[in-house]
Amino acid sequence: MITTMKLAVVSFFFLATLLATSQGISHQIHLLKPHSGAAGHHVPGVSCLSWRLAVETNNIRGWDLVPEACENYVGHYMLGHQYRKDCNAVAYAAYQYAKSLSLPKDGKNVWVFDIDETALSNLPYYAQPENAFGYLNINLCFFFFSEHYD
Amino acid sequence: MINVYLFLIIATSRSLFINFRAKEYNDTSFEEWEKKGAAPAVPAVLFLYKKLVSLGFKIVFISGKTATLRAITEKNLKNVGYLTWEKLILK
Numbered sequence: 001m002i003t004t005m006k007l008a009v010v011s012f013f014f015l016a017t018l019l020a021t022s023q024g025i026s027h028q029i030h031l032l033k034p035h036s037g038a039a040g041h042h043v044p045g046v047s048c049l050s051w052r053l054a055v056e057t058n059n060i061r062g063w064d065l066v067p068e069a070c071e072n073y074v075g076h077y078m079l080g081h082q083y084r085k086d087c088n089a090v091a092y093a094a095y096q097y098a099k100s101l102s103l104p105k106d107g108k109n110v111w112v113f114d115i116d117e118t119a120l121s122n123l124p125y126y127a128q129p130e131n132a133f134g135y136l137n138i139n140l141c142f143f144f145f146s147e148h149y150d
Numbered sequence: 151m152i153n154v155y156l157f158l159i160i161a162t163s164r165s166l167f168i169n170f171r172a173k174e175y176n177d178t179s180f181e182e183w184e185k186k187g188a189a190p191a192v193p194a195v196l197f198l199y200k201k202l203v204s205l206g207f208k209i210v211f212i213s214g215k216t217a218t219l220r221a222i223t224e225k226n227l228k229n230v231g232y233l234t235w236e237k238l239i240l241k
Contacts, residue, residue: 084193084194087192087193087194087195088193088194088197090194091194091195091197091198092194094198095197095198095201095202098201098202098205098207099205105206107206107208108208109206109207109208110207110208110209110210110236111202111207111208111209111210112210112211112212113195113199113209113210113211113212114211114212114213115211115212115213115215115223115227116213116214116215117192118192118195119191119192119195119196119199119211119227119232120189120190120191120192120226120227120230121189121190121191121192122180122183122189123190124183124188124189124190125179125180125183125189
């Protein structure tokens with residue numbers, strides 16, 4: 001019965017979104033506690049997007065492990081398009097910032113890059129079955145990083 | 151007088167990764183991976199790097215990797231497109 005009700009609620013949201021879209025209403029419904037991960041899989045118990053947001057904004061600190069229920073979610077995020085898009089957004093903002101600076105053109109301006117998970121990615125290592133999300137096809141991440149940025 | 155801009159990107163993702171399944175995180179196997187020097191570039195960061203070089207910035211790389219990995223790290227960086235830098239600072 002509960003399952004049926006949930007389904008009904010989900011269908012309602014879907015229908016509402018569909019109606020809203022078809023009528024050209026621009027506002028979106030943002031769920032506070034999404035029930036799916038980046039790849040649309042059900043994530044029980046924990047709202048992983050909320051957890052990730054809190055970590056990235058440094059509101060949750062000193063944690064040791066990704067919550068067990070969010071391991072799949074994090075795996076999907078790191079191997080999926082959203083992580084790539086997030087990286088692009090930050091890099092583009094940094095580029096705009098660099099361009100906006102009025103610096104003397106004396107060759108004495110230095111930009112410092114971190115290496116691990118910044119200039120270089122260890123994603124292929126972490127994607128190995130024995131290290132993390134082995135249920136995903138490892139070729140995904142090679143595909144992910146072999147594309148050129150343009 | 152040198153103008154230095156410290157720029158750390160995607161630090162959260164790194165901490166996500168390092169803590170991801172920390173139970174299974176294995177220093178030895180990570181070292182083996184590092185010794186391969188086979189890490190791909192993060193495309194967005196390589197893009198930013200190229201733009202900064204063309205804007206006239208000198209590049210410094212900083213890493214918690216040990217100094218014994220210097221040669222392989224340099225090779226890895228060059229292989230994926232980071233062709234020039236001013237300094238590579240290791241632990």
